[in-house]
Amino acid sequence: MRKFRMTIETDVEIELADEVINVVDDEWRKQLYDLHGAEEIAVHIGYNMVINNAKLSELDGWADQLDKNAKITLRPDWSVSYIQEIK
Numbered sequence: 001m002r003k004f005r006m007t008i009e010t011d012v013e014i015e016l017a018d019e020v021i022n023v024v025d026d027e028w029r030k031q032l033y034d035l036h037g038a039e040e041i042a043v044h045i046g047y048n049m050v051i052n053n054a055k056l057s058e059l060d061g062w063a064d065q066l067d068k069n070a071k072i073t074l075r076p077d078w079s080v081s082y083i084q085e086i087k
Contacts, residue, residue, distance in 0.1 A: 007082035013074035014046045020062060020069050032061045045070050 021038050035041050045062075048054040049072055056062050056070040 003086040005082075005084050005086055006080050008078055009081050010050075010076040010078045011074065012046055012050055012072060012076050014042060014049065015071050015073050016042060016045065017065075017069035020045070020056065020065060023061065023065070028061060046072075050076055 016038070021041050024035055024041055029035065033044060035044055045056065045059065048059055049056075049070065055067045056065050057067050062070075
């Protein structure tokens with residue numbers, strides 16, 4: 001077997017309804033994730049939508065939200081920016 005290390009990159013855009021962001025308050029943070037601000041929320045949701053192929057309603061803390069409240073508006077176009085064989 002041969003082993004390789006690589007960096008895979010992509011650009012993604014997501015659109016979040018205000019309800020998705022506004023649900024995150026201090027009580028929500030105590031129960032779930034320590035997310036602060038719209039950007040951290042977007043990273044958390046975007047990561048799960050792209051990497052885990054999850055819908056908004058499948059994510060902890062947003063199960064009562066409509067899936068249309070978070071959508072990917074620019075699909076990932078993956079590229080490998082670095083690759084090295086490990087010996």
